[in-house]
Amino acid sequence: MSLTIQDLEKMQQQYPDYRMELVQGNIIVMSPSGYESDEVAAAMIAQLHNWVRPRKLGRVAASSAGFRLPNSDLRAPDASFVLAQRLRRSPKSFAQLAPDLTVEVKSPSDNLKELRAKVQEFLALGTKVGILINPDERIVEVYDSGKEVIILRDGDVLTLPDLLPGLEVQISDLWSPEFD
Structure with a gap:
């Protein structure tokens, strides 16, 4: 059924x-995500929000924002961005489009293969860039439509020149800090 x-x-x-x-x-x-993965998602959302909002480039949302995709699925990435011209006002319910950027953060209960498939599904339905953040390995995978996957590690900088020119996120800034 x-x-x-x-x-x-x-x-x-x-x-x-x-x-x-x-x-x-x-x-x-x-299921609820693990604490660390949610903290990493919050760090990514903060980075996006702090770049996007003052420039009025579009909308950044967290994991509770649902997207009604062109294939009729309803999906909710851990973080997302939609260009201002594509979503002039926030809908009360679900956005009826694929976000321009989708971010998935691996939690302890997640399967990497399934997360990669989710990112690929978003790309196939119109998302321009998909990011998969793996706190376990401290790796960020960047999927840009039609390009090779880029693997970023500590010491690298995430940039999205075609979507968010000028944005620079230090990969090491995404991870949960350790306090002495």
Whole structure:
């Protein structure tokens, strides 16, 4: 039985504390991420927000923002960016488009192969750049439509010249700090 967005919305009303996605007619219940992976996602969101907002380039959202994709799936990346001209106002419900940038952060319960497939799905549906952050290995994978995957590590700088010219994120700034 293939479920619809209306089925997901009903289920979401019954279980408001759960994050859910609709993927190929199936509802996926998302478990909470680990603390470290959420802290890394927050660091990435902060970097994006601090670059995008003052320049009025578009919208940055966290993992609860759902996107109704062209294939009718409802997905929620850990972080996302949409160009201002594509989303002039924030929708009350789900954005009816693929974000221009999607970011996934590996949590302890995530499978890298599945995360890479999710990033590829977004790219196939119109996302310009997908980023997969793996705190376990301290690696950032950058998927830019039609280009080779770029692997970044500590000491490298993330740039997105075609999407967010001038943005520079030190990879080492994404990781959870250790306090003495």
